[in-house]
Amino acid sequence: xxxxxxxxxxxxxxxxxxxxxxxxxxxxxxxxxxxxxxxxxxxxxxxxxxxxxxxxxxxxxxxxxxxxxxxxxxxxxxxxxxxxxxxxxxxxxxxxxxxxxxxxxxxxxxxxxxxxxxxxxxxxxxxxxxxxxxxxxxxxxxxxxxxxxxxxxxxxxxxxxxxxxxxxxxxxxxxxxxxxxxxxxxxxxxxxxxxxxxxxxxxxxxxxxxxxxxxxxxxxxxxxxxxxxxxxxxxxxxxxxxxxxxxxxxxxxxxxxxxxxxxxxxxxxxxxxxxxxxxxxxxxxxxxxxxxxxxxxxxxxxxxxxxxxxxxxxxxxxxxxxxxxxxxxxxxxxxxxxxxxxxxxxxxxxxxxxxxxxxxxxxxxxxxxxxxxxxxxxxxxxxxxxxxxxxxxxxxxxxxxxxxxxxxxxxxxxxxxxxxxxxxxxxxxxxxxxxxxxxxxxxxxxxxxxxxxxxxxxxxxxxxxxxxxxxxxxxxxxxxxxxxxxxxxxxxxxxxxxxxxxxxxxxxxxxxxxxxxxxxxxxxxxxxxxxxxxxxxxxxxxxxxxxxxxxxxxxxxxxxxxxxxxxxxxxxxxxxxxxxxxxxxxxxxxxxxxxxxxxxxxxxxxxxxxxxxxxxxxxxxxxxxxxxxxxxxxxxxxxxxxxxxxxxxxxxxxxxxxxxxxxxxxxxxxxxxxxxxxxxxxxxxxxxxxxxxxxxxxxxxxxxxxxxxxxxxxxxxxxxxxxxxxxxxxx
Amino acid sequence: xxxxxxxxxxxxxxxxxxxxxxxxxxxxxxxxxxxxxxxxxxxxxxxxxxxxxxxxxxxxxxxxxxxxxxxxxxxxxxxxxxxxxxxxxxxxxxxxxxxxxxxxxxxxxxxxxxxxxxxxxxxxxxxxxxxxxxxxxxxxxxxxxxxxxxxxxxxxxxxxxxxxxxxxxxxxxxxxxxxxxxxxxxxxxxxxxxxxxxxxxxxxxxxxxxxxxxxxxxxxxxxxxxxxxxxxxxxxxxxxxxxxxx
Numbered sequence: 001x002x003x004x005x006x007x008x009x010x011x012x013x014x015x016x017x018x019x020x021x022x023x024x025x026x027x028x029x030x031x032x033x034x035x036x037x038x039x040x041x042x043x044x045x046x047x048x049x050x051x052x053x054x055x056x057x058x059x060x061x062x063x064x065x066x067x068x069x070x071x072x073x074x075x076x077x078x079x080x081x082x083x084x085x086x087x088x089x090x091x092x093x094x095x096x097x098x099x100x101x102x103x104x105x106x107x108x109x110x111x112x113x114x115x116x117x118x119x120x121x122x123x124x125x126x127x128x129x130x131x132x133x134x135x136x137x138x139x140x141x142x143x144x145x146x147x148x149x150x151x152x153x154x155x156x157x158x159x160x161x162x163x164x165x166x167x168x169x170x171x172x173x174x175x176x177x178x179x180x181x182x183x184x185x186x187x188x189x190x191x192x193x194x195x196x197x198x199x200x201x202x203x204x205x206x207x208x209x210x211x212x213x214x215x216x217x218x219x220x221x222x223x224x225x226x227x228x229x230x231x232x233x234x235x236x237x238x239x240x241x242x243x244x245x246x247x248x249x250x251x252x253x254x255x256x257x258x259x260x261x262x263x264x265x266x267x268x269x270x271x272x273x274x275x276x277x278x279x280x281x282x283x284x285x286x287x288x289x290x291x292x293x294x295x296x297x298x299x300x301x302x303x304x305x306x307x308x309x310x311x312x313x314x315x316x317x318x319x320x321x322x323x324x325x326x327x328x329x330x331x332x333x334x335x336x337x338x339x340x341x342x343x344x345x346x347x348x349x350x351x352x353x354x355x356x357x358x359x360x361x362x363x364x365x366x367x368x369x370x371x372x373x374x375x376x377x378x379x380x381x382x383x384x385x386x387x388x389x390x391x392x393x394x395x396x397x398x399x400x401x402x403x404x405x406x407x408x409x410x411x412x413x414x415x416x417x418x419x420x421x422x423x424x425x426x427x428x429x430x431x432x433x434x435x436x437x438x439x440x441x442x443x444x445x446x447x448x449x450x451x452x453x454x455x456x457x458x459x460x461x462x463x464x465x466x467x468x469x470x471x472x473x474x475x476x477x478x479x480x481x482x483x484x485x486x487x488x489x490x491x492x493x494x495x496x497x498x499x500x501x502x503x504x505x506x507x508x509x510x511x512x513x514x515x516x517x518x519x520x521x522x523x524x525x526x527x528x529x530x531x532x533x534x535x536x537x538x539x540x541x542x543x544x545x546x547x548x549x550x551x552x553x554x555x556x557x558x559x560x561x562x563x564x565x566x567x568x569x570x571x572x573x574x575x576x577x578x579x580x581x582x583x584x585x586x587x588x589x590x591x592x593x594x595x596x597x598x599x600x601x602x603x604x605x606x607x608x609x610x611x612x613x614x615x616x617x618x619x620x621x622x623x624x625x626x627x628x629x630x631x632x633x634x635x636x637x638x639x640x641x642x643x644x645x646x647x648x649x650x651x652x653x654x655x656x657x658x659x660x661x662x663x664x665x666x667x668x669x670x671x672x673x674x675x676x677x678x679x680x681x682x683x684x685x686x687x688x689x690x691x692x693x694x695x696x697x698x699x700x701x702x703x704x705x706x707x708x709x710x711x712x713x714x715x716x717x718x719x720x721x722x723x724x725x726x727x728x729x730x731x
Numbered sequence: 732x733x734x735x736x737x738x739x740x741x742x743x744x745x746x747x748x749x750x751x752x753x754x755x756x757x758x759x760x761x762x763x764x765x766x767x768x769x770x771x772x773x774x775x776x777x778x779x780x781x782x783x784x785x786x787x788x789x790x791x792x793x794x795x796x797x798x799x800x801x802x803x804x805x806x807x808x809x810x811x812x813x814x815x816x817x818x819x820x821x822x823x824x825x826x827x828x829x830x831x832x833x834x835x836x837x838x839x840x841x842x843x844x845x846x847x848x849x850x851x852x853x854x855x856x857x858x859x860x861x862x863x864x865x866x867x868x869x870x871x872x873x874x875x876x877x878x879x880x881x882x883x884x885x886x887x888x889x890x891x892x893x894x895x896x897x898x899x900x901x902x903x904x905x906x907x908x909x910x911x912x913x914x915x916x917x918x919x920x921x922x923x924x925x926x927x928x929x930x931x932x933x934x935x936x937x938x939x940x941x942x943x944x945x946x947x948x949x950x951x952x953x954x955x956x957x958x959x960x961x962x963x964x965x966x967x968x969x970x971x972x973x974x975x976x977x
Contacts, residue, residue, distance in 0.1 A: 212753050225811045234815065360833045362840070473848075488839075501841075510839075511847045518812055530833065530840060538812035540822065545831070549846035552830060556815075556822035591826030 143188040146179050147195055149261045154202070156252050164245040166281040171249070171269070173203050174237035174293065175261075178268040180214060181223070181233055189218050206289050206601035206622070227539065228291070228580070231559040236270035238293035242278040246271060272296050286635065286693055287599050289622075291559050291580035295596035300633030302594040304585065306613045307353025309361075309570045314369050352631065354572045359588050361571065362530045368486055374413070378719035385657045387671050387702055391723040395667075396431075397710055398728040405728035407481040407492075408714035414724060416504070418490055420478030426471040426492045426502070435465040439505045471502050473509040480523040482532065489546070491532055493520035499534050501546060515542055515551050521563045526571045531588070533574050535562030541576045543588060555586040557593050566607040575616060577604030583618050585630065595633050599626050608649035608658070615676055617658055619646025625660050627675055637675045640697040641668055641704070650715040652723075657702070659723055661712025667725055669702040741766055776800045 065088045072081045153175070157168045176199055183192035200211050213229075216222070223229055241249075253262040265271075274297070287294050349355075364372070385391055398405050398419060407420035410431075418428045430436050437460040439445075448458045476495030483490055489510075490502040499513040499520055518537035525532045531552075535541035541562045542551035560579035567574055573594070574586045583604055585595035602621030609616055615636070616628045623644055627637035644664035651658050651672060658672040710727040717723055738746070745765045749757060777792070779800035784792040812818075833840075841847050 216752065225805070225809060227811050227814065231815045359830055362833050363835050503839075509848050510841055517810075538818075539815070540818055545833075545840070547840040547842055548831070549842040551825065552828075554818070554822035554825045556818040559815075589830065591822060 143183055143186065143191045145260070146183060146191065147198060149258070149264075150176065150179065150195070150199055152258065153253075153261055154199075160245075160248055163278045164242075164248055166284055167241045167245040167278045168249055170239050170241070170284060170288065170293075171265070173207055174239070174269055175265065176200070176203060177210070177214065177232070178237075178264060181217075181229070182264075184217060184223065185220055185233075187220055193218060204285075204288075206285075209602070210291070228560045231539075232291060233268075235292055235559065237268060238270045238272055238296050240272045240274060240279075240287075240294050240297075243273050243275050245278050246273050269293075270296070283692075286638065289601035290582045290598040292582065292598075294598050295582075295633075299593070299596045302587075302592070304587075304594050304630055304633075305352055305354035305358070305570070305572060306568065306630045307350040307570065308613050309353060309356060310349075311372075312364060314364075314372055354570055359572055361528045365486075371413075371486065375719060378413075379653075381720055382653060383721045384654070385652050385721055387674070390669060390703055391652065391657065391659075391717070391721055393667060393705055393723045393725055395707060395710070395712075396724065396726040397707075398726070401728035403728065403730060404477075405713070406477050406479050408726040409481040409483050409490075410714070410716040410724060410726075411483045411487050412485055412719070413487070414716065414718045416483065416487065417726065418481050418483065418492075419726075420481045420492055420494075422477040424472070424474040424476055424478060424494065424496075426474070426478055426481065426490070427468055428471065428490065428504070428507070429468040435467060436469050436507070437461060438464040438507055469507045471507060471509065473500055473502075473512075474498070476519070479519065479521050480534070482524045484525045485527060485529045489525075491523050491525060493523035493534050493536070495519040497536070499523050499532075499544070511546070511549070513544055513549065513551075515544075516540075521561060522565045524565055524567055526567045527569055528571050531567075531571065533565045533567060533576075535565040535576050535578075537561045539578075541565050541574065541586070543574065553586075553588060553591045555584070555591060555593070557584060558582070560603075563603055564605055564607050566609060568609050569611065569613045575607050575609070577607050577618060577620070579603040581620070583607065583616070583628070585616075595628075595630065597626075597628050597633070597635065599635050599638075600624070602645070606646050606649040606660070608651055610651050610672065610676075611653060611655045617649050617651070617660075619649050619660055619662070621645040623662065623664075625649065625658070625670070635693065637700075638693050638697065639670050639675070639700060641701055642666070647711065647713045648715040648725075650717055650723075652717050653719065653721050659715050659717070659725075661715050661725055661727070663711040665707045665709055665711055667705045667707070667712050667715070667723075669705075671700045671702055675700050741769075745769075772804075776804060779803065 065084070069081060069084060072084065154172070157165060157171070160168060180192055180196055183195060196215060200215070203211060217226070217229070250262075252258065253265065270293075272294075383389065383391070396417060398408075401419075401421065404422035405419055406422055409418050410416070415430065415432050415434070416428055416436075417431050418426060420426050428436065439459050440448075440461040444461070445459060448455065452458065471490070471492075474492065474494040474496055476497075478492045478494045480493035480499075481490065482492075483504075488504055490504055491499060492502065493499045497514065497517045497520060499516075500509050501511040501513070502508065503510050513534075516534065516536040516538050520534050520536035522536075523532060523534040531543060531545050533541055533543050539556070539558045539561060541555040541558075543553035543555070544551050555574065555576060558576065558578040558580055562576045562578050564577035565574060566576075568585075572588050574588060575583060576586065577583045581598065581600045581602060581604065583595075583597040583600075584593050585597075586592065587594050597616075597618070600618065600620040600622060601624075604618055604620045606619035607616065608618075614630060616630055617625055618628065619625045619642075621644075623640070623642040623646060625639035625642070625646060626635055627639070628634070629636045639658075639660070642660065642662040642664055644662050646660050646662040648661040649658065656671075656673045658670040658675070659667060660670065661667045707725075707727065708729070709731055710729045712725050712727045714726040715723065716725075742762050745762045748765075749761070776797065777800075780792050780796040783796045783799050784790075787796070789796070841849075844850060
């Protein structure tokens with residue numbers, strides 16, 4: 001929690017209550033350090049320059065004294081309390097500290113237990129106030145010395161053994177950013193600028209974008225609206241360092257003059273120590289890049305049920321039963337129940353699969369069953385892809401879109417294509433010769449014969465047949481589109497903060513789901529229908545059900561916008577990719593974050609689960625596709641080749657080929673079976689999470705296909721493994 | 732017309748800002764956009780500050796007024812998403828409730844009607860304006876549940892001939908009901924045979940011939956398809972326009 005934001009007031013550098021290493025009270029000190037900042041020791045100076053708080057200098061002094069008073073009282077130093085009160089001339093009740101954010105004060109007030117302070121509001125921040133002040137003391141080195149501290153650390157790290165140097169160099173970036181932010185927060189503008197100029201060039205190249213943002217932040221007010229940076233300040237940057245390297249660092253920093261840096265490190269960094277060999281630079285580079293450092297080991301330890309749900313039994317039409325039985329789990333009616341299946345799927349419960357009723361899923365309607373039968377029929381005619389049997393690619397170019405095409409989706413059976421545009425419309429086209437029709441009006445529906453066989457055709461109004469339909473309703477560019485699996489609904493998410501559900505039978509808008517108040521960057525229906533997930537600028541992803549007007553789950557934890565949301569094939573997990581360069585996997589059942597994947601160096605725009613549910617592929621603005629093993633929580637592959645942002649990823653229907661489309665106007669095909677093939681599960685040093693990525697991108701690349709100046713923003717494999725791609729022609 | 736030889740100073744400043752932020756590729760109109768935004772923002776702030784200064788009975792606008800103006804504007808227009816701890820707290824509460832069970836066989840799963848956009852968003856004004864097309868359709872008011880019924884008419888239709896017809900009948904009674912009600916004057920039967928200029932808008936309007944002859948008729952049709960009638964009007968128009976444009 002944050003304490004009520006209030007500047008802690010002044011202090012003299014040699015006050016005898018300082019240097020109380022607040023390492024133990026990290027959570028408090030950390031958060032309050034934001035707000036309870038002290039100014040540079042300047043005896044007698046008044047309130048901090050540029051302070052937004054309305055409290056005058058005098059009251060800030062009072063706050064400090066109050067805090068001290070509370071502390072003394074807490075430690076039962078009653079005599080000191082009396083003396084201090086008398087000498088300072090404090091009234092019985094103190095001023096109300098003004099909180100800029102009443103919400104936060106409410107939160108903190110409710111969280112702290114009953115305090116014995118005289119005032120109500122001050123009582124609420126009893127604990128934090130003390131810690132605020134005290135930790136602020138301990139934090140406050142002389143700002144001019146920050147450069148000295150940093151250079152000292154730099155010299156030390158450059159002097160250690162090679163094997164440790166790579167690991168310890170990880171400390172540079174977070175330390176640099178935190179020190180810079182502290183200088184800015186405490187209004188030491190000139191020192192901050194000098195510090196930045198001197199050391200920003202030393203940082204890793206992949207932090208360049210962050211550094212550019214930082215360079216524009218020179219005042220405290222600049223930080224206020226930037227939620228990402230505020231989160232960065234309050235969260236701990238995670239570093240994974242081997243025990244030996246850590247000992248080295250600790251020993252050096254605990255020497256007399258390096259205390260300040262040690263405090264800062266303890267405050268802002270979380271060092272996840274592992275026993276084992278120190279990692280090499282390339283290994284570290286592969287995993288680093290995110291805004292919050294790497295993932296702690298415990299973050300990736302929860303059990304994830306990545307298996308697929310059992311397919312339900314369907315009464316198959318008699319003539320096709322023999323064909324279908326191979327592809328179907330469950331026991332076909334005519335055959336004897338077999339223990340080992342005909343295909344590769346086991347009849348017994350997959351230990352890695354969630355139980356059928358782990359989360360409630362809608363039951364299959366008759367139309368769904370018919371759909372599944374169609375699916376199975378198509379599956380038999382599916383082409384088996386492989387390195388020597390590449391799919392054909394059919395590209396759908398949107399002409400005259402004038403760079404306004406922002407989202408595309410295909411239905412699963414590839415019969416409809418929908419495009420979301422920057423002019424806030426959604427357009428649906430029919431890919432097959434069959435035109436789009438609306439359902440007849442109520443009066444006409446009464447007239448038709450309900451018992452006829454083609455009743456589903458008769459309910460359609462022929463007069464409204466057309467190749468495409470336009471759906472208007474949003475008031476901002478449409479950034480995410482998703483068809484429902486049963487082709488009845490279409491979801492669209494837009495910059496206006498709403499997610500809209502459209503009916504594809506009447507081509508009208510049914511519901512507008514309001515929850516995000518900020519642009520919603522992506523939305524997707526669950527593979528089983530009924531649930532959908534959306535993620536937006538407010539850094540959370542929400543899980544909704546079509547019949548609830550409020551979200552069912554909120555997945556909060558990212559430090560920056562959620563740019564991409566995908567369901568796992570078993571609908572029990574949701575993967576979210578974000579601008580903070582991490583991918584998180586959330587459990588739908590309880591909203592917990594079960595996996596954190598770091599390694600990308602840019603915001604993530606594409607995610608794809610493999611059809612068997614075990615692996616996740618992700619693409620970002622850095623042009624790399626990373627492959628992750630969900631069960632172990634490790635990176636298992638890196639596909640280099642694209643030169644620009646990757647906006648779409650898709651596995652083929654059986655998972656043999658991974659197709660990626662990017663802004664560099666190419667579609668690339670990668671050999672997924674080979675990429676996942678060499679994994680020996682025992683080989684993983686899961687304890688340390690060391691990965692040895694082979695640089696085999698070239699071998700895995702099966703083909704590169706250029707388009708004519710058309711960035712590829714969507715990919716879709718038809719049920720027969722034909723690859724469809726879509727993009728807007730951009731000459 | 733020749734472009735000015737020198738770019739105005741403000742535009743140069745904008746170019747410099749873009750360069751400092753590392754943006755190298757941008758359309759030339761971006762400069763104009765930025766200039767416009769800056770001008771609008773600054774004038775709004777200064778105007779607000781003037782108001783605050785006069786309110787505080789000061790003769791000059793000073794820094795405090797500006798600060799206050801900026802702060803108010805920030806809270807109003809440039810809001811930022813909620814802070815992380817708040818989101819975590821809300822998420823924790825929301826994620827504690829178990830996922831609701833799904834009722835089987837319920838048709839389209841939509842939230843309660845109040846939260847849907849499927850209700851008609853118009854009310855028809857008076858019955859005099861009623862006209863029918865040769866197809867025998869007539870506009871009838873479709874009312875949402877619990878709403879007061881209104882007199883049926885459609886704004887798009889209105890021919891004097893109809894007016895005269897209905898006036899013979901007398902003003903229809905406006906009926907209120909809890910269910911969907913429609914009112915059609917009994918004489919509507921005659922109206923059907925009129926050949927009225929039917930615009931495309933009319934032809935899609937709902938009619939239920941079985942309603943003829945009764946004053947208080949229930950239409951128990953699906954909300955969704957009800958709405959089709961009203962909105963399909965607009966949609967049809969758009970489709971036509973679309974075709975023309977192509």
